[in-house]
Amino acid sequence: MAYGKRHLSRSDQRARLALAAQEIRVPVACDVCVVGGGAAGLVCAITAAESGASVVALERNLRCGSTILATGNGRCNFTNVSLDPKHYNNPRFVKAAVSSSWLDDILKFFRDCGMRWCLEDDRLYPVSRQAASVRSVLLRRARKAHVILAPNRTVSEIETFPQGYRVQWGSGSSLMTRAVVLSVGGGCVTTLAASLHLNVRAESPVLAPLACETSPLSSLNGRRAHVAASAYRAKSLQAYERGEVLLRDYGLSGIVAFDLSRRVSPGDVIALDLLPGYSVAEIRGIVDPRDSGHFEDDAFDGLLDPQIASQLVRLARARWKLPRPWQPSALQGADQQTTDTDFMLSLVKGLPYCVTGIAHPELAQVTRGGLMVDQFNPTTLESLQHPSLFACGEAMDIDGDCGGFNLSWAWKSGLIAGKAAAEAAEATR
Ligand SMILES: Cc1cc2nc3c(=O)[nH]c(=O)nc-3n(C[C@H](O)[C@H](O)[C@H](O)COP(=O)(O)OP(=O)(O)OC[C@H]3O[C@@H](n4cnc5c(N)ncnc54)[C@H](O)[C@@H]3O)c2cc1C
Incomplete structure (x- = not known):
């Protein structure tokens, strides 16, 4: 003897609903x-x-x-x-x-x-x-x-x-x-x-994931981070959100990206501060206490998702040129980005994503x-x-x-x- 309801296929369900609606x-x-x-x-x-x-x-x-x-x-x-x-x-x-x-x-x-x-x-x-x-x-x-x-x-x-x-x-x-x-x-x-x-x-x-220019950051697909995100248009601040982002190969998703999608346009730059609770000086004190300009490969693992940290370390050591002239506000005025630590801190405090539009409009809320x-x-x-x-x-x-x-x-x-x-x-x- 069979127990419970007989499982209906999707088309059977639709047919049944259509019939009920017709009645x-x-x-x-x-x-x-x-x-x-x-x-x-x-x-x-x-x-x-x-x-x-x-x-x-x-x-x-x-x-x-x-x-x-x-x-x-x-x-x-x-x-x-x-x-x-x-x-x-x-x-x-x-x-x-x-x-x-x-x-x-x-x-x-x-x-x-x-x-x-x-x-x-x-x-x-x-x-x-x-x-x-x-x-x-x-x-x-x-x-x-x-x-x-x-x-x-x-x-x-x-x-x-x-x-x-x-x-x-x-x-x-x-x-x-x-x-x-x-x-x-x-x-x-x-x-x-x-x-x-x-x-x-x-x-x-709107309220959708954001498509951004392809960059080495695309390899962080699937990583999550709690960030402060600032969206800039020609260096003027357009929007600011704090919360979780999901880094995707096409750009950014998660609540922060969804909320920003109501306020940004193609060409805007979103800078992610991956450690919003810490100043540049505090982070430097943790990872490079002697201010030598150098840090251990795994120095950021206790602060950031280790996969994000290791990719950023690679980029900092390679002196990754950001996709366009871009200076996160935390480091503005500090032209002397000459050491590994300076490069790394600039990424951690202002990871740049250049917006190209809405990704996946079908996911828009x-x-x-x-x-x-x-x-x-x-x-x-x-x-x-x-x-x-x-x-x-x-x-x-x-x-x-x-x-x-x-x-x-x-x-x-x-x-x-x-x-x-x-x-x-x-x-x-
Ligand atoms: C994936 C997703 C998640 C969301 N999560 C949230 C959330 O957690 N919190 C929140 O506040 N908002 C959320 N939203 C947004 C929220 O669902 C909408 O703002 C809300 O449903 C709008 O209500 P509405 O009645 O105006 O439109 P709808 O709820 O879309 O209703 C409109 C209805 O009109 C019908 N219709 C359209 N054209 C015709 C026609 N010509 N004749 C007859 N019927 C027609 C449609 O079939 C539909 O049923 C989410 C949206 C999506 C897509």
Whole structure:
């Protein structure tokens, strides 16, 4: 006798989900139609329904909320205790949209969903440390609020009518709605925006690994280091981050590189200080206490990852010429880089990576660009051009740092747009 569920192949699973989606009846009319059932769309749909509106959420994928599953390496870093508009590309708009109770509003919403959380540094995760928990509580609450979740429906056009909007998907299916919310996430809004004559800022991936010029440092592929990273453009400091980097053969990855990817451009130089807690004089005192200009081959092994140390020692002894004239700030003014120790210290305090662009855009966590924010009322997220049309989440030109800031915008903007859309629908009865 076989125990447990029969294992379904991926295509069987898809077929089963497609069938289940097909069986969901979408009404011909509703109060609020949410286009996109991801993070922001689910919170928006729940909020609108709990405010008394009849709500349909149309989702392109076979399941709603599937983007949530990949977040935080499957653990979902769903918010951050240090929420602040300064972490976003459009801080003024974010500030005008969110209230001082931003974090409390998000936590209340999830507490009411039955979810509990835990803190790691400033980041909050579900106590299960499973992104699936976040998705699951959202789907359960959406069902309880009688939201009609309709997956496998890719919305292709939204038409304006005197009493609302006609939302079309598939081959000729449509519904009429009093209010519509665009929550299609990053990289998907351009076509729908065009049908509504809304302005879109060109979309590009951010929060992604950085591609850098090939150099002898490429051989350090796979090594990790805790660094202070300074990004320079023509010697002026553009960005500064502290944390872990993952050195790759193509450039840099890890949280520090992801955060820098929002602020650097091709041609910028990132200098990694591999020992940010130590001054040049302190390191010299450890590895070359007699200031002889020389150090033992393994002198840095107690300070750095030994593989990184041995490669840097090789480069220092070979007087490796940096890819372009570059002097890490820790050594600026010290022209007398003549000894092995000087060369080594210059590498340790300012390992240079010359940025060429984004590596692996498919790994990007967020898309910069989307609906330009000046077309929306920040307190309701309603279009200034189209009454009863709203937007939320990454469909708007808002992106934030790693650390739960992007989902925090998704949740909060979903709360704002959901409430305002229900009120707008009510007003047109
Ligand atoms: C790998 C990865 C890890 C991440 N980790 C974190 C993290 O730990 N913390 C954090 O804060 N952020 C994280 N993010 C970012 C975060 O996931 C997004 O900011 C957030 O999901 C945006 O929510 P959204 O609802 O706007 O978009 P989405 O969640 O992407 O939802 C949009 C939905 O709209 C649907 N859709 C698109 N076009 C149509 C259409 N025409 N018709 C119908 N439906 C459509 C899509 O299928 C999708 O389900 C991560 C992102 C990725 C990719």
